[in-house]
Amino acid sequence: MTAQIAVIPGDGIGQEVTPAAVDVLKELDLGFEFVEGEAGDYVLEEAGTPLPEETADLARESDATLFGAAGETAADVILPLREIVGSYANVRPAKAYPGLEAVKPETDIVFIRENTQGVYSGIEEEIADGVATLTRVVTRDASRKIAEYGFDYAEEHGYENVTIAHKANVMRKTDGLFLETAEQVAQERGVDYETELMDALAMKLVMNPEDYDVIICPNLAGDVLSDLAAGLVGGLGLLPSANVGDDNALFEPVHGSAPDIAGQGVANPSAMILSAAMLLDHLDYDGEATRVTEAVETVLAEGPHTADLGGDASTEEFTAAVIDHL
Amino acid sequence: MTAQIAVIPGDGIGQEVTPAAVDVLKELDLGFEFVEGEAGDYVLEEAGTPLPEETADLARESDATLFGAAGETAADVILPLREIVGSYANVRPAKAYPGLEAVKPETDIVFIRENTQGVYSGIEEEIADGVATLTRVVTRDASRKIAEYGFDYAEEHGYENVTIAHKANVMRKTDGLFLETAEQVAQERGVDYETELMDALAMKLVMNPEDYDVIICPNLAGDVLSDLAAGLVGGLGLLPSANVGDDNALFEPVHGSAPDIAGQGVANPSAMILSAAMLLDHLDYDGEATRVTEAVETVLAEGPHTADLGGDASTEEFTAAVIDHL
Ligand SMILES: CC(C)[C@H](C(=O)O)[C@@H](O)C(=O)O
Numbered sequence: 094m095t096a097q098i099a100v101i102p103g104d105g106i107g108q109e110v111t112p113a114a115v116d117v118l119k120e121l122d123l124g125f126e127f128v129e130g131e132a133g134d135y136v137l138e139e140a141g142t143p144l145p146e147e148t149a150d151l152a153r154e155s156d157a158t159l160f161g162a163a164g165e166t167a168a169d170v171i172l173p174l175r176e177i178v179g180s181y182a183n184v185r186p187a188k189a190y191p192g193l194e195a196v197k198p199e200t201d202i203v204f205i206r207e208n209t210q211g212v213y214s215g216i217e218e219e220i221a222d223g224v225a226t227l228t229r230v231v232t233r234d235a236s237r238k239i240a241e242y243g244f245d246y247a248e249e250h251g252y253e254n255v256t257i258a259h260k261a262n263v264m265r266k267t268d269g270l271f272l273e274t275a276e277q278v279a280q281e282r283g284v285d286y287e288t289e290l291m292d293a294l295a296m297k298l299v300m301n302p303e304d305y306d307v308i309i310c311p312n313l314a315g316d317v318l319s320d321l322a323a324g325l326v327g328g329l330g331l332l333p334s335a336n337v338g339d340d341n342a343l344f345e346p347v348h349g350s351a352p353d354i355a356g357q358g359v360a361n362p363s364a365m366i367l368s369a370a371m372l373l374d375h376l377d378y379d380g381e382a383t384r385v386t387e388a389v390e391t392v393l394a395e396g397p398h399t400a401d402l403g404g405d406a407s408t409e410e411f412t413a414a415v416i417d418h419l
Numbered sequence: 420m421t422a423q424i425a426v427i428p429g430d431g432i433g434q435e436v437t438p439a440a441v442d443v444l445k446e447l448d449l450g451f452e453f454v455e456g457e458a459g460d461y462v463l464e465e466a467g468t469p470l471p472e473e474t475a476d477l478a479r480e481s482d483a484t485l486f487g488a489a490g491e492t493a494a495d496v497i498l499p500l501r502e503i504v505g506s507y508a509n510v511r512p513a514k515a516y517p518g519l520e521a522v523k524p525e526t527d528i529v530f531i532r533e534n535t536q537g538v539y540s541g542i543e544e545e546i547a548d549g550v551a552t553l554t555r556v557v558t559r560d561a562s563r564k565i566a567e568y569g570f571d572y573a574e575e576h577g578y579e580n581v582t583i584a585h586k587a588n589v590m591r592k593t594d595g596l597f598l599e600t601a602e603q604v605a606q607e608r609g610v611d612y613e614t615e616l617m618d619a620l621a622m623k624l625v626m627n628p629e630d631y632d633v634i635i636c637p638n639l640a641g642d643v644l645s646d647l648a649a650g651l652v653g654g655l656g657l658l659p660s661a662n663v664g665d666d667n668a669l670f671e672p673v674h675g676s677a678p679d680i681a682g683q684g685v686a687n688p689s690a691m692i693l694s695a696a697m698l699l700d701h702l703d704y705d706g707e708a709t710r711v712t713e714a715v716e717t718v719l720a721e722g723p724h725t726a727d728l729g730g731d732a733s734t735e736e737f738t739a740a741v742i743d744h745l
């Protein structure tokens with residue numbers, strides 16, 4: 094089978110790091126067919142929408158999508174794309190790499206973020222002048238799905254600790270349903286788990302990230318806590334992510350389009366290349382996924398480094414070094 | 420004028436740290452009248468409710484309230500109490516103290532948390548089996564009130580940087596209204612400000628807390644980000660807070676009832692005594708507020724320390740040392 098990979102570089106450094114990841118994938122010679130699509134601020138200017146129908150169709154019909162970053166239009170691009178690929182799980186590993194500066198070098202956590210509900214429902218209204226409401230939605234089905242995904246992920250990847258994040262002391266019915274459902278999944282499987290209020294968890298992650306392996310979170314909690322963890326490991330520049338659906342998936346770095354450094358060829362492509370490794374894992378090329386991840390880790394440990402890590406390697410030089418170590 | 424101070428110790432270490440703070444206040448001889456009220460888990464057992472009507476009335480009628488902590492019933496005690504005192508602003512300073520271990524010793528931030536709205540609306544329903552909704556509410560009036568409070572606070576306390584936290588790229592109408600209103604307040608005053616997405620802010624706070632002074636936040640954002648900042652300065656044990664209303668206010672440590680160490684007389688009363696200092700400041704005893712704060716800072720710097728900070732002083736010994744340094 095030849096897999097079709099949609100490639101959507103988007104804005105800013107997305108245009109630089111996405112080709113880097115594609116180069117690495119091509120080097121593996123797996124017969125992937127890469128089809129490029131357009132999205133982002135620059136497309137809005139040209140086409141009147143940041144996510145043209147063709148790009149949406151491309152993502153829908155491909156076996157997997159690589160997405161770079163979008164600028165001002167980020168929410169209008171990435172939220173629909175996540176929906177188009179039917180992704181219910183946003184997988185965000187946050188890991189410190191040996192040799193790189195980190196606030197907490199012992200961090201090695203995978204956030205399993207619910208990707209469809211909560212305050213991301215899109216149900217919002219200004220119901221009267223100066224009064225706005227948003228309907229936060231949580232269903233048992235979606236909660237069960239993300240919890241099952243999270244406990245499966247922990248088992249498959251050999252992680253011991255699973256923590257369910259929530260704010261059920263305040264959001265009693267919505268997060269209450271999320272928590273109760275996730276706990277039930279754990280109990281049905283007879284596996285251990287912890288539960289933690291998202292506020293207390295924010296504090297504990299900063300102080301003792303080594304206590305956590307896999308954290309299953311409602312949508313916004315996952316958004317915020319995974320960015321917090323990015324801070325612990327030295328910033329967003331190194332964090333890949335996967336948006337996983339039943340038949341389709343989208344892979345993107347957690348970082349944005351970084352307009353301040355865009356166009357100079359100096360962006361760190363690690364997060365994007367590691368996202369490509371998650372794509373390989375998803376398409377069952379486990380060995381290749383490991384090769385790519387280890388090659389990135391080697392270059393991060395030995396150099397050359399890009400400017401964000403204090404080096405002066407270009408995006409291309411970094412990528413060439415990764416390819417050398419494959 | 421003699422101020423009446425409601426004293427509600429609550430559960431666990433609340434019973435130990437609250438008397439410590441009252442002892443410090445008494446030492447100042449300001450003629451306060453202290454009236455004790457009951458609330459918390461132990462009251463639920465006795466009275467069928469964790470917050471009896473008399474306690475609610477006491478808080479309502481007092482000039483200010485000191486609250487310790489509650490256990491399982493925390494949300495059922497503190498959320499109604501905040502409402503009873505009409506508090507719209509939750510003020511949470513997070514500051515590292517010289518000589519104490521901290522992930523980020525340069526942290527010195529005051530969170531100004533909106534205290535009435537957002538996902539704390541209490542409007543929640545299981546609308547069908549397995550489908551729950553919560554109505555997140557944001558109004559222009561409440562947003563204006565918290566923004567004005569925040570900019571006033573920054574000016575009065577000599578802070579330069581004010582940051583407005585939000586997630587308006589996703590919660591476009593609710594946080595959109597919050598953001599737009601807060602920006603308008605800043606523009607009317609002609610003062611500088613920054614805006615920051617709450618997820619990006621979580622990362623930046625971990626990496627560069629020194630970039631921030633005052634952060635104005637929607638309710639849940641303030642809850643989570645202030646706990647994050649507690650992690651940066653060494654935990655919740657040192658963080659005081661004020662719930663400020665137009666005619667009334669309630670002061671409480673950010674920490675909980677700590678059942679694991681309760682009853683042993685070893686709890687660190689710093690957060691509670693610093694909350695009492697915020698009470699003094701609120702009642703316009705500025706000089707006394709500074710005396711109490713500096714006395715706590717001196718004892719934190721010189722010892723004796725309680726067990727949480729590696730010492731073996733009891734709550735009483737620590738409190739006596741603070742009183743010695745007044
Ligand atoms: C751009 C934004 C809509 C998005 C989100 O909130 O999910 C981003 O913060 C992320 O985490 O990928």
Ligand SMILES: CC(C)[C@H](C(=O)O)[C@@H](O)C(=O)O
Binds near residue numbers: 498673
């Ligand atoms: C106990 C809980 C309801 C409360 C809150 O969410 O406000 C607590 O976390 C706090 O921050 O004081």
